Amino acid sequence: MKRFAFVAAFILTAVAVSAPSSAQPQSDRLILAMALEPPHLDPTAGAAGAIDEILYANVFEGLTRVLANGAVAPALATSWTIAEDDLSATFMLREGVTFHDGSPFNAEVAKFALDRARADGAENAQPQLFAAIEDVVVDGPLQLTIRLSRPDGDLPYALAWGDAVMVHPDSAEANKQTPVGTGPFKFERWRRGDRVVLVRSDTYWGEKPALNTVEFAFIADPTVALAALLAGDVHAFPTFPTPESLPILEANTDYTVSIGTTEGETILAINSRKAPFDDIRVRRAISAAIDRQAVIDGAMYGTATPIGAHVPPHDPGYIDVTAVNAYDPSKAMALLEEAQVADLSVEIALPPPAYARRSGEIIAAQLREVGIDASVRPVEWAEWLSKVFRGKEFDLTIVAHTEPADVGIYARPDYYFATKDQVLKDALAALETEGDPNARMELLKTVQTRMADDAVNAFLFQLPKIGVWDARLTGLWQNAPLQANDVTGVSWSE
Amino acid sequence: MWRLKAFLKRVGVLAATLIGASLLIFLAMNVLPGDPAEVLLGMNASPEAIASLRAEMGLDRSLPLQFADFVGRALVGDFGVSATYGVPVIDLLAERASVSVPLAVLSVVLSVMFALPAGLYAATRRGRPADRAVEIGAQVGLSIPNVWLGLMLVFVFAVTLKIAPAGGFPGWGAGVLPALGALLLPAVSLAAPQAAILTRIVRAAVAEAMDEDYVALARAKGLSHAQAVRRHALANAWSPIVTIIGLQFGFLVAGAIVIETVFSLPGLGRLLFQGVAQRDLAVVQGVVLVLVATVIVVNSLCDAVADWRDPRRRAAIPPLASP
Numbered sequence: 001m002k003r004f005a006f007v008a009a010f011i012l013t014a015v016a017v018s019a020p021s022s023a024q025p026q027s028d029r030l031i032l033a034m035a036l037e038p039p040h041l042d043p044t045a046g047a048a049g050a051i052d053e054i055l056y057a058n059v060f061e062g063l064t065r066v067l068a069n070g071a072v073a074p075a076l077a078t079s080w081t082i083a084e085d086d087l088s089a090t091f092m093l094r095e096g097v098t099f100h101d102g103s104p105f106n107a108e109v110a111k112f113a114l115d116r117a118r119a120d121g122a123e124n125a126q127p128q129l130f131a132a133i134e135d136v137v138v139d140g141p142l143q144l145t146i147r148l149s150r151p152d153g154d155l156p157y158a159l160a161w162g163d164a165v166m167v168h169p170d171s172a173e174a175n176k177q178t179p180v181g182t183g184p185f186k187f188e189r190w191r192r193g194d195r196v197v198l199v200r201s202d203t204y205w206g207e208k209p210a211l212n213t214v215e216f217a218f219i220a221d222p223t224v225a226l227a228a229l230l231a232g233d234v235h236a237f238p239t240f241p242t243p244e245s246l247p248i249l250e251a252n253t254d255y256t257v258s259i260g261t262t263e264g265e266t267i268l269a270i271n272s273r274k275a276p277f278d279d280i281r282v283r284r285a286i287s288a289a290i291d292r293q294a295v296i297d298g299a300m301y302g303t304a305t306p307i308g309a310h311v312p313p314h315d316p317g318y319i320d321v322t323a324v325n326a327y328d329p330s331k332a333m334a335l336l337e338e339a340q341v342a343d344l345s346v347e348i349a350l351p352p353p354a355y356a357r358r359s360g361e362i363i364a365a366q367l368r369e370v371g372i373d374a375s376v377r378p379v380e381w382a383e384w385l386s387k388v389f390r391g392k393e394f395d396l397t398i399v400a401h402t403e404p405a406d407v408g409i410y411a412r413p414d415y416y417f418a419t420k421d422q423v424l425k426d427a428l429a430a431l432e433t434e435g436d437p438n439a440r441m442e443l444l445k446t447v448q449t450r451m452a453d454d455a456v457n458a459f460l461f462q463l464p465k466i467g468v469w470d471a472r473l474t475g476l477w478q479n480a481p482l483q484a485n486d487v488t489g490v491s492w493s494e
Numbered sequence: 495m496w497r498l499k500a501f502l503k504r505v506g507v508l509a510a511t512l513i514g515a516s517l518l519i520f521l522a523m524n525v526l527p528g529d530p531a532e533v534l535l536g537m538n539a540s541p542e543a544i545a546s547l548r549a550e551m552g553l554d555r556s557l558p559l560q561f562a563d564f565v566g567r568a569l570v571g572d573f574g575v576s577a578t579y580g581v582p583v584i585d586l587l588a589e590r591a592s593v594s595v596p597l598a599v600l601s602v603v604l605s606v607m608f609a610l611p612a613g614l615y616a617a618t619r620r621g622r623p624a625d626r627a628v629e630i631g632a633q634v635g636l637s638i639p640n641v642w643l644g645l646m647l648v649f650v651f652a653v654t655l656k657i658a659p660a661g662g663f664p665g666w667g668a669g670v671l672p673a674l675g676a677l678l679l680p681a682v683s684l685a686a687p688q689a690a691i692l693t694r695i696v697r698a699a700v701a702e703a704m705d706e707d708y709v710a711l712a713r714a715k716g717l718s719h720a721q722a723v724r725r726h727a728l729a730n731a732w733s734p735i736v737t738i739i740g741l742q743f744g745f746l747v748a749g750a751i752v753i754e755t756v757f758s759l760p761g762l763g764r765l766l767f768q769g770v771a772q773r774d775l776a777v778v779q780g781v782v783l784v785l786v787a788t789v790i791v792v793n794s795l796c797d798a799v800a801d802w803r804d805p806r807r808r809a810a811i812p813p814l815a816s817p
Contacts, residue, residue: 029645038766039578039579040579040580046536047535047538121542121546125535125541125542192589192663193759193765194663217758219661221758222758224648227649227652227653227660231656231659233660269652272593365575382532382771382772383534385528385533386527386532387527390532391527
C-alpha cells in the first residue's frame with residue numbers, strides 16, 4: 001500500500017511543480033491559439049490560411065494592407081495614382097523602412113518581391129492576383145510603376161493580400177523557416193507542433209505595438225481548445241473551433257465571445273458537368289430541398305448568416321437573394337418529377353472541417369426528405385483537392401470559399417463547378433475590368449441574381465468568425481476581412 | 495559464438511522488416527489520392543506551379559526510381575527532406591523523439607510501478623476480497639478509453655484545480671521539471687490500460703509460480719511467505735512479465751498518436767498523423783521506420799533480459815561449444 005501512496009504523491013508533486021506560469025497574464029505578453037499549424041512561414045508560397053494568421057501585418061507588410069473593417073490602406077506604399085488609361089499605377093514608397101535583418105526596403109526590393117510572386121511556375125498560391133500585371137518598373141529609389149495588360153480595378157486590394165507581401169532578395173528563400181519582414185514584430189522561434197513566437201521589433205517604421213511577445217500555440221483538438229482557455233494556458237482563440245461550447249464561455253464574464261464575419265461563403269457545390277445535375281430543375285430542386293436555417297442551427301449552433309449567392313452579407317454590393325431558392329420541399333419534389341429523375345441517388349463528399357461534416361449530415365437528411373437518396377463520404381483534405389476539386393469526381397460537396405471578393409471563380413472555365421448562364425458569365429467578365437464603383441455595384445447585383453436563379457450551387461451560409469478571448473484584452477479583430485490575426489493593436493486593459 | 499550469431503540474426507530481421515515496412519508505406523502513400531504539392535498550394539494555384547513544385551519535390555520521377563532513391567539515401571542515414579516543412583526529416587524526428595521517447599518511458603515506468611505491487615498483492619491473496627478488488631480495478635482500467643481519461647485528467651488538474659497545464663510541451667530547454675510535468679498527465683492516460691493488463695499478467699505469472707513445488711519447498715525450508723514469494727515465485731515470473739512489457743511498448747508508441755493530440759504534444763505520433771494528411775511521404779517513412787525499429791529493438795532487449803533472468807530459456811538456445 002505504501003507504494004500506491006508513493007505513486008500518488010509523486011504524480012501530485014510533479015503535476016504541481018509544472019503548473020503553468022501563464023495563468024497570470026503579463027501586460028506585454030499574449031498567447032493566442034490556433035487549430036492548425038502552418039506548414040511553413042512564407043505567406044507568398046502557400047495556400048494555408050494558418051501562414052497569414054501568424055505573419056500577416058505582424059511580420060510581413062505589403063505595399064498596401066487590409067484594415068480590420070476590410071478597407072484598403074497604405075502600408076509600405078504611402079500613396080498611389082492610377083493612370084488616365086487605367087493601364088498603369090504608380091506607387092510612392094515609404095522612406096526609412098528596413099527589414100528585421102537591417103536590409104533597407106526600396107523600389108528595387110519591391111520589384112523583386114512582385115516579380116518573384118508572379119513569375120511563371122512561381123510557388124504562389126494566388127496567381128490570379130497578379131494576372132493583369134504586365135511589367136514592374138523602378139522609377140526611382142522610392143517610386144514604382146506597375147504596368148497592366150488590362151485595367152484592374154482591384155489592384156491596390158490585390159497587393160494587400162498576404163500573398164503579395166514584400167520580401168527581400170537576401171532573405172526570401174529562407175522565409176519558410178525564418179521569416180524576415182518589415183513589420184512591427186519579428187520572428188523569434190518556431191517549435192514545430194507546439195508554437196511560433198514573435199517579439200516586438202525595435203526598428204519598426206511605424207507606431208510600436210503594446211505587446212512585446214506574442215505566442216501562437218497550436219491546439220488541434222476542439223475539446224482541448226476549451227480546456228486550454230478555461231485553464232488560462234492561452235489568452236485568446238481568435239477562430240474558436242467549437243460553437244457548441246460557446247454557452248459555457250458566454251456565461252463566464254472572464255471571457256469575451258465575439259461573433260463576427262469572414263469571407264467564407266459556405267456552399268454545397270454541384271457538379272453540373274454530370275447528369276442529371278446539368279438539368280437546372282435538378283439543381284433548383286436540390287436548393288429548394290435545403291432548409292438553411294436548420295443547417296445553421298444544427299451545424300453552426302445558430303452563429304452563421306444564410307446566403308443566397310456567393311457574396312457575403314457585409315459586402316457593400318450585397319443583395320438578399322435567399323428567397324430565390326427558399327426552402328420548399330414540395331417544390332423540390334415537383335421539380336424532380338418534372339425533370340423525370342426518379343430514384344436519384346447522390347453522394348456528398350465532405351472535407352475535414354467541422355462545418356462541412358456537420359452540414360453534410362443535415363443536408364443529406366433533408367435531401368432524403370424529398371426523395372433523393374443522399375449519402376455522405378468523408379474525405380481527407382488531400383483527397384478532396386485531388387479527386388473532387390481537380391479531378392471533378394463528385395456529385396455534391398460542401399466547402400467554404402474563404403478568399404475575399406472571389407466571385408471571379410464562377411467565370412473559370414475549368415473550375416470544379418461551372419455555370420452555363422451567359423448573362424452571369426458576361427457580368428463576371430465585365431466585373432474583372434470595370435473600375436467605376438457604381439457600375440461595379442450594378443454588375444455585382446446582376447451576378448448575385450443570376451447565380452441564385454441558375455442554382456449553380458446551393459448557397460448555405462457565411463462562415464462566422466467565432467472569437468473567444470480574455471475579457472481584459474482589447475484590439476483583436478472581430479471580423480476577418482482576410483485570414484489574419486493582426487495583433488499590432490492588441491493590448492491588456494487595467 | 496552463438497551470441498554473435500543470434501545478434502546477427504536479429505539485425506538481419508530488423509533490416510528485412512524495415513525494408514518491408516518502407517515498401518509498404520511507399521505503396522500505400524502512392525495509392526492514397528492527393529499529393530503534397532496540391533495540399534501546399536491549394537485551390538487557386540496554377541497547374542504549372544503545382545507541376546514545378548512536384549518536380550522540385552522529385553515526385554515527377556517513376557515510382558521504382560523514387561523508391562530506390564529513398565532506400566539508397568536511407569542506408570546512409572539520410573531520410574530526405576519533408577515536402578511540407580521543407581526541413582530534413584531527421585531533424586524533425588530528433589525534435590519529436592525528445593517528446594515521444596520520454597513519454598513512452600514514463601508510461602512504462604508508471605505502468606510497472608502500479609502493476610508490480612498490485613499484481614503481487616493480488617497473487618498472494620488469491621480468491622480473497624483484495625484479489626477481487628484488484629481484478630475489478632484492472633477490468634475498469636482496461637475498459638476506460640485513454641482519450642476519455644486524458645480529457646478527464648485535463649478537466650480535473652488543469653481546468654478545475656489549475657495545477658497542471660492543459661496541454662502543450664515547454665521543451666526540455668525550459669527545465670526538466672516543467673517538461674516532465676507536461677508529460678505526466680499524458681503518461682498517466684497512456685499507462686492506465688497498460689497497467690491494467692500488466693497487473694493481470696503479474697498476478698497470473700506469480701500465482702502460477704506459487705503453485706510450483708519449489709515454492710512449497712522453500713516454505714518447508716523455513717522461508718517466510720514473503721521471502722518465498724520474492725526469492726522464488728517472483729524470480730520465476732519475471733520472464734513473461736518482461737516479455738509483455740516489451741510488447742506493450744509498441745502499443746504505447748501507437749496509442750501516443752491519440753494522446754499527443756489530446757494534450758497538444760509535439761510528438762512523433764502527431765507528426766505521423768500530419769504527414770499522412772499532407773501526403774508527406776518522407777515524414778511518414780521516417781516516423782514509421784523509427785517506430786518499427788524502436789519496437790523491434792525494445793522487444794529484443796526484453797527478450798534478452800528475460801533470457802538472462804531465466805536460465806531455462808538460456809538452455810533452450812543452441813548449446814555452447816564446451817570450453
